[in-house]
Amino acid sequence: MKITFPFQLLGISLAAILLPQTSIQSETLPGKGAAPISFDAITVDGNVTIGYGVAATDMNADGKPDIVLQDKSRLVWYQNPDWTSHIVVENLTERDHVCLAARDIDGDGMAELAAGAGWKPWDTLGADSGYVAYLFRPESGPEGAWLAHPLPFDPTTHRMRWVKTADDFILVVAPLHGRGWNSGEGPGARILAYHPPKDRRSVWPVSVIEDDFSQTHNLDPIQWDDDPEEEILLASREGIYLYDADGKNWKRTQITGGPEFEGASEVRLGRLGSGSPYIATIEPFHGNQIVVYQPKSDRVDGPWSRQVLDNDLNQGHAVATGQVMCSSTGDVLFAGWRNPNDAGKVGIRYYVPDSKGQNWTRWTLDDNQMACEDIRIEDFNNDGKLDVVAAGRSTKNLKLYLQLD
Numbered sequence: 001m002k003i004t005f006p007f008q009l010l011g012i013s014l015a016a017i018l019l020p021q022t023s024i025q026s027e028t029l030p031g032k033g034a035a036p037i038s039f040d041a042i043t044v045d046g047n048v049t050i051g052y053g054v055a056a057t058d059m060n061a062d063g064k065p066d067i068v069l070q071d072k073s074r075l076v077w078y079q080n081p082d083w084t085s086h087i088v089v090e091n092l093t094e095r096d097h098v099c100l101a102a103r104d105i106d107g108d109g110m111a112e113l114a115a116g117a118g119w120k121p122w123d124t125l126g127a128d129s130g131y132v133a134y135l136f137r138p139e140s141g142p143e144g145a146w147l148a149h150p151l152p153f154d155p156t157t158h159r160m161r162w163v164k165t166a167d168d169f170i171l172v173v174a175p176l177h178g179r180g181w182n183s184g185e186g187p188g189a190r191i192l193a194y195h196p197p198k199d200r201r202s203v204w205p206v207s208v209i210e211d212d213f214s215q216t217h218n219l220d221p222i223q224w225d226d227d228p229e230e231e232i233l234l235a236s237r238e239g240i241y242l243y244d245a246d247g248k249n250w251k252r253t254q255i256t257g258g259p260e261f262e263g264a265s266e267v268r269l270g271r272l273g274s275g276s277p278y279i280a281t282i283e284p285f286h287g288n289q290i291v292v293y294q295p296k297s298d299r300v301d302g303p304w305s306r307q308v309l310d311n312d313l314n315q316g317h318a319v320a321t322g323q324v325m326c327s328s329t330g331d332v333l334f335a336g337w338r339n340p341n342d343a344g345k346v347g348i349r350y351y352v353p354d355s356k357g358q359n360w361t362r363w364t365l366d367d368n369q370m371a372c373e374d375i376r377i378e379d380f381n382n383d384g385k386l387d388v389v390a391a392g393r394s395t396k397n398l399k400l401y402l403q404l405d
Contacts, residue, residue, distance in 0.1 A: 037324055037350070038404040039388070044083045045398040049073065051391025055102035056378035056399070059086075060107030060142065064379045068113070069398055070100040075115055075135075079142070080380060080397075086142045086288035093118040093131045103162040105169035105196070110137070114171050114194075115148070115162075116157040123155060124181045130157035132173055134200055151204050154179050154190050163193075163221040164230045165245060170195055172209065174216045181214060183243075187254065188212045190267070191234065197279055199371075209250050213238050215286060218264035224277075224300075235267035235281060238291070241320045242265045242300060253301050255279060256293055264291075270321035273355035279304075280333050282316035290316065294357055298315045309351050309360050313337035318348075322377035324386045324403060328355055334365065336372025346371040348390060371395040 002355060005136045049072035059066040064080040068088075075097060076087040092115060099116035106112065118131035132153040138144025156176040163172050171194040178187035189300075191210040197203065215237035224231040224242065232243040232250075237259020243250045262284035270278045272294075279293040290310040296303045318336035329352060336348040345368040351360045371394040381402060388401040 004204065039365065039401040041366065041369075042083075042400045043397055044078055044389075044400050045069070045085065046396065048391055048396045048398050050096070050393050051373045051396075051398060052096070052098050053100050053387055054374045054376050054391045055100060055111075056254050056376045056380070056389060057102045057111040058104065058109060059111055063109075064382065065380055067380075067398070067400070068100060068102045068111070069391060070097050070115065072096050075100060075113070083400075088146045089115065089135060089148055090112060092130065092133065092148060093279065095119050095128070098158060099160050101160040101162045101171055103169070104273040105162055112137075112162070113146070114160055114162070116153075116160050116173065118153075118157060118226070121158075121176050124177045124186070126155060129155035130175065132160070132171075132194070134171070134196070134204070136200070137317060148302055149201060151194060152206060154192065156189075158216070159218050161221050161276045162218060163232060164228070164290070166227070166229045168196070171183060172219060172221075174219055174234070177215055178211065184214060186214075188214060189216045189236075207248070209243060210234070210241075215263065215285065218267055220268050222269040233267045233279065234268060235264040237263040237285065240267055240279060240281060255300075255304055256306065264289075264317065266335075268319045268321045268333075270333060271323075272330035272353055272357045273328040274330070274357075276357070278331075278353075278357055280319050280321060280335070282313070282319060282335065286315050286317060288313045288316060288341075290319075290333070290351065292333070292357065292360075293399070305311075307357075307360075309333070310335070310349065310362065312341050312343070314341040314346075315339035318372045318375035318390065319344055320377045321387070322386045324377070325352065329353065330355065333360075334375055334377065334388060336366075336370065336375050336390060338371040338373055344368075346389075346392075346395065348372050348375065351387055364397070365401060366390070370397065370399060 053070040055068040067078040074090045075400040097117040098119040101114040113135040122130035130153045132151045133148040136147040195205040207403040213236035220233040221230045236379040240255040242253045264281040266282040293304040316337045320334045321331040333351040348365040355387035361377040371392045373393045375390040
């Protein structure tokens with residue numbers, strides 16, 4: 001494996017150099033596994049403040065996925081392939097920016113953006129605890145000023161994603177807690193669906209998908225069945241849930257939960273080489289475990305098995321899945337953590353399943369150079385191989401890991 005390190009010194013961009021690295025070794029998980037995947041690591045931005053969220057989407061209709069970063073006080077996108085940065089908005093609120101949604105929802109080849117800010121997780125009542133806005137693209141080009149159109153919000157705005165419905169898209173926003181929640185008592189967090197009107201400068205209708213859970217953290221729009229609309233996976237203190245739209249209502253199915261469940265913060269859907277789904281989580285909230293759930297039958301509401309792949313993370317905060325290897329392997333699972341573990345390291349690991357997900361082999365993608373806050377998978381150079389992008393908190397970096405042959 002080779003790692004590419006671009007350096008900048010006194011504002012002068014130096015040529016990238018290749019440094020040899022010892023071959024990655026698999027660790028502790030049962031099974032023979034598969035050969036490691038080779039990546040080149042490129043530092044896209046070495047001056048990240050926190051790196052709350054990243055997205056991979058085409059921002060300028062050139063057919064190439066760009067990188068979008070929600071940092072502490074700025075939302076910025078990096079243009080593929082030279083990763084020139086373009087500021088979208090800065091300082092939406094006095095408190096931190098915290099989340100973003102980036103997706104082409106009108107078919108013009110360019111992503112629409114929404115942003116969440118006002119991050120005050122301890123304040124479930126304050127009028128300035130939270131913020132949601134739709135962002136209007138500048139007509140003057142990529143360096144023009146984007147216009148923020150504020151939308152109503154609940155306190156502790158935390159995560160948001162565009163979700164495809166039968167005939168349109170909605171913006172789904174999850175706060176950390178319910179309005180007035182305090183120390184385990186109070187209303188549940190309202191998972192809100194914002195319905196974009198034809199004139200997006202007008203009032204956006206808002207509906208409630210869910211309001212039962214004391215604490216939520218992340219959600220994943222997925223294609224679970226054969227209908228055109230997407231479903232939603234939600235990670236909460238009470239369990240992992242699947243939501244399937246039924247007209248104006250949402251059918252909720254519990255994947256896991258109950259008295260012994262200690263909560264989850266990240267959730268993603270993956271597929272095995274056999275075609276069977278799996279659901280990957282970090283448990284408990286900001287926890288140390290990478291967990292995989294697999295259905296024991298063909299019913300989503302049937303029992304799911306639980307398998308702990310890893311348990312020595314610290315502040316696990318990022319999960320992604322994608323078919324970065326041969327189809328017989330299925331989706332590889334990537335996971336990152338942001339605080340030093342017992343070995344004193346932060347990083348990103350990936351887990352390669354066999355075709356039935358019975359055995360997984362663990363490999364290291366980034367060893368102590370990425371205090372991972374968020375992660376995404378996309379083919380950034382259109383070579384047919386999926387790559388990885390991640391943002392680091394204490395390491396202050398945004399890195400792109402390009403898959404090699």
